[in-house]
Amino acid sequence: MNAVELSLTVGVASTLISLPFAVAMAVYLERTRSRVRHAVQTIIMLPLVLPPVVVGYLLLEVFSPIGPLGRALARLGVPVAFHWLGAVTAAAVVGFPLFVLMIALALKAVDPRFERVSRSLGVSPWKTFWRVTLPLTWPGILAGAAVAFARGLGEFGATIIVAGRIPGETQTIPLQIYAELDAPGGERRIVGLVLTSCAACLVLVALSRVLDTWYRRRLELDR
Amino acid sequence: MKLDVEARVVRPGGFDLDAAISCEAPTVGIVGPSGSGKSTLLDAIAGIEPGARVVLDGDDVSRKPLHHRWVGYVTQDALLFPHLSVRANLLFSPRAGPLGEVPAALGIERLLDRMPRNLSGGERRRVALARAILSRPRLLLLDEPFAGLDEARRREAMSLLASLRERFRLPVILVSHVAEEIIGLAEWAVRLEAGRVVRAGPSASVLRAGETRIDNYLTGTVVGERRVRVDGVDLAAGIPSSASGEVRLACYAADIILAREPPRAISARNCFQAVVRSLTEAEEMIIVEVEPPRLRAVVTPEALRELAITPGSPVVVIAKATAFAHVGAA
Numbered sequence: 001m002n003a004v005e006l007s008l009t010v011g012v013a014s015t016l017i018s019l020p021f022a023v024a025m026a027v028y029l030e031r032t033r034s035r036v037r038h039a040v041q042t043i044i045m046l047p048l049v050l051p052p053v054v055v056g057y058l059l060l061e062v063f064s065p066i067g068p069l070g071r072a073l074a075r076l077g078v079p080v081a082f083h084w085l086g087a088v089t090a091a092a093v094v095g096f097p098l099f100v101l102m103i104a105l106a107l108k109a110v111d112p113r114f115e116r117v118s119r120s121l122g123v124s125p126w127k128t129f130w131r132v133t134l135p136l137t138w139p140g141i142l143a144g145a146a147v148a149f150a151r152g153l154g155e156f157g158a159t160i161i162v163a164g165r166i167p168g169e170t171q172t173i174p175l176q177i178y179a180e181l182d183a184p185g186g187e188r189r190i191v192g193l194v195l196t197s198c199a200a201c202l203v204l205v206a207l208s209r210v211l212d213t214w215y216r217r218r219l220e221l222d223r
Numbered sequence: 224m225k226l227d228v229e230a231r232v233v234r235p236g237g238f239d240l241d242a243a244i245s246c247e248a249p250t251v252g253i254v255g256p257s258g259s260g261k262s263t264l265l266d267a268i269a270g271i272e273p274g275a276r277v278v279l280d281g282d283d284v285s286r287k288p289l290h291h292r293w294v295g296y297v298t299q300d301a302l303l304f305p306h307l308s309v310r311a312n313l314l315f316s317p318r319a320g321p322l323g324e325v326p327a328a329l330g331i332e333r334l335l336d337r338m339p340r341n342l343s344g345g346e347r348r349r350v351a352l353a354r355a356i357l358s359r360p361r362l363l364l365l366d367e368p369f370a371g372l373d374e375a376r377r378r379e380a381m382s383l384l385a386s387l388r389e390r391f392r393l394p395v396i397l398v399s400h401v402a403e404e405i406i407g408l409a410e411w412a413v414r415l416e417a418g419r420v421v422r423a424g425p426s427a428s429v430l431r432a433g434e435t436r437i438d439n440y441l442t443g444t445v446v447g448e449r450r451v452r453v454d455g456v457d458l459a460a461g462i463p464s465s466a467s468g469e470v471r472l473a474c475y476a477a478d479i480i481l482a483r484e485p486p487r488a489i490s491a492r493n494c495f496q497a498v499v500r501s502l503t504e505a506e507e508m509i510i511v512e513v514e515p516p517r518l519r520a521v522v523t524p525e526a527l528r529e530l531a532i533t534p535g536s537p538v539v540v541i542a543k544a545t546a547f548a549h550v551g552a553a
Contacts, residue, residue: 111302113298113300113302114302114304116271116289116296117296117298117302117304118304118315119288119289119290120269120289120290120292120294120295120296120355120358120364121290121295121315121316121318121319121354121355121358122290122291122293122316122317122318122358123290123315123316123317124290125288125290128290131315132304135306136305136306218306218338218340
């Protein structure tokens, strides 16, 4: 795959893999009264404040062939370190805090009385989540996915540590731009890559805004 | 419905609710000023506020979560699910059967394919009530269902609720800060102040001095121009000349006059014999319930003595035609 194809693949894969975990974590933080949720929230937010290279190093410790998870995954035939899956992992981890934050904000905006009414009508809390809470949270999930995708698309520090810079294998757009800086004629290729990144992010942001506005208008969520 | 509730709720900021109710009545009212704990008590009965002991018709539901209590909870905000059509809202409950007569009873048949955002406030409340009824609850909990309505809409809504209660045989617990709303609909009432029950008993007995705008709700059949038959008694009523079939009427208790004998040459068009069913003492007034038809009148203790009104005694009921206001089709 070329850098653009690889970046888009990594972005989509990391967003889809993170989605259920981000939703679950947002629900845990916003809808439970767990005493340790503030501590959990602090840990979840770490990739947002740590230097990406530090995040990458920590991921490498865990997912390298001799790391605790890397060893187990290697036995299952799933390599992570120095593989495009490592780029997916890095993108998912660095985008996760923002993904969770956006969904949590959307959850906070859902009137909990809707859930109460649903339960009064005989619907269990689990089914209430699927039939009421989740549909009303879609704008936040879409916005979070867009932000997580964009963050993953632009990830450099963690990606280069975990996945390395293997052309055609793990060299995403940011890594390719870095490689082209010293290459003869690289400036022209950099411009192309930069424009592609900007275009992808612009389309994503515009799409999520359009969907968000349409959905809110449909549900009159701003009433 | 037999209701036994003991609720103790402590909130940060100093408010605490410590209330016990024990009664048997089809409709129970909870009245009190804002902040008295009415909604908290209702939440405790529903199971939203944990820790209350709640026994409904002998069934202890204290440990049951809300979705297993079979209570229909309706708030003044309607809270229709905005992503579902009216029809999908009505059929949301897994216990809901076919729509049947419920949409027609609430006048929402033409709204079934609309989205909640395209409904008026009154329409949303009626859909919310229909949704609760369709979930086949053992008990309806209504939290300030008439708040924000003008006088005419309020009377219409209260009359509708009175007829629905009879039609679907639903026990109701009704919360309001307006005592007259409670008295108009509930047989038993509890008055709360600062989280405590200050009075409980037959609904008229919790009234305070000045709370006299009690409404009577009647359902009858149009038998002539501006004439409605209610419980075998023909009443002159303020209904449109085009009205026909079954209609709902409302009449303030203060507009009912009682006499020992029929007056001669009076402008009031309604003058008929009835029997006193019960007397309830409230602050500085007596609520006299007569039948047929079943009506409440408000009299002073002096009038009661002078007229020698006692339960079972005959009495003449006098009211103007305009006292019986038309509030909708039945």
